[in-house]
Amino acid sequence: xxxxPPSYSTPHPSISEFKMSFLRPSVLYQLLFMNSxxxxxxxxxxxxxxxxxxxxxxxxxxxxxxWSTFTEISFIRSSSMYPxxxxxxxxxxxxxxxxxxxxxxxxxxxxxxxxLLSGHSEDEIxxxxxxxxxxxxxxxxxxxxxxxxxAQNEDFILEQPRYILDLIRVPEDHVFVLGDNRNISLDSxxxxxNEEKKPALQxxxxxxxx
Numbered sequence: 001x002x003x004x005p006p007s008y009s010t011p012h013p014s015i016s017e018f019k020m021s022f023l024r025p026s027v028l029y030q031l032l033f034m035n036s037x038x039x040x041x042x043x044x045x046x047x048x049x050x051x052x053x054x055x056x057x058x059x060x061x062x063x064x065x066x067w068s069t070f071t072e073i074s075f076i077r078s079s080s081m082y083p084x085x086x087x088x089x090x091x092x093x094x095x096x097x098x099x100x101x102x103x104x105x106x107x108x109x110x111x112x113x114x115x116l117l118s119g120h121s122e123d124e125i126x127x128x129x130x131x132x133x134x135x136x137x138x139x140x141x142x143x144x145x146x147x148x149x150x151a152q153n154e155d156f157i158l159e160q161p162r163y164i165l166d167l168i169r170v171p172e173d174h175v176f177v178l179g180d181n182r183n184i185s186l187d188s189x190x191x192x193x194n195e196e197k198k199p200a201l202q203x204x205x206x207x208x209x210x
Contacts, residue, residue: 070096080179103130128177128187132170138167165189
């Protein structure tokens with residue numbers, strides 16, 4: 001009997017699959033799910049469906065406290081990160097990783113804008129992609145982003161940038177961030193022209209991973 005050919009349909013991924021596929025496992029993920037002591041969690045067997053005792057309630061409380069302290073759910077309110085993130089998408093933001101290391105290139109971070117922007121409150125949260133780190137030389141010419149003189153291959157952006165950014169060096173303790181929708185994103189390429197001369201996001205302002 002001839003078997004039917006395999007199906008190659010690609011169903012639309014769920015929000016969690018789509019948002020987390022391009023991200024490295026965070027420190028929080030490794031802490032909660034990759035260590036052997038996670039076996040104390042009450043959901044290791046079907047017994048967790050029964051009414052929990054004091055130990056079960058205590059363990060559940062610990063999990064809730066860890067979750068609420070180190071994570072939060074944010075809504076995407078603009079298309080500056082399109083097509084990676086869409087308006088009204090939800091992303092899970094964790095607050096642990098950058099206490100242990102600096103943001104890495106191509107990671108997506110949330111943060112408060114480093115300068116006071118007209119029409120934006122100082123508490124407004126931005127979400128962008130890290131494209132350069134402290135000490136890197138950044139410029140945008142002829143529709144391409146150059147970091148340390150090398151044109152970046154960015155297959156995740158919507159379109160090539162139509163602006164020009166003269167060569168700058170990212171200051172110490174800063175990262176340079178851009179939105180994937182380059183031509184409408186309010187990001188480091190705009191802030192470099194601000195009178196305060198803050199061309200990038202200062203790492204010390206507690207960026208958070210998502």
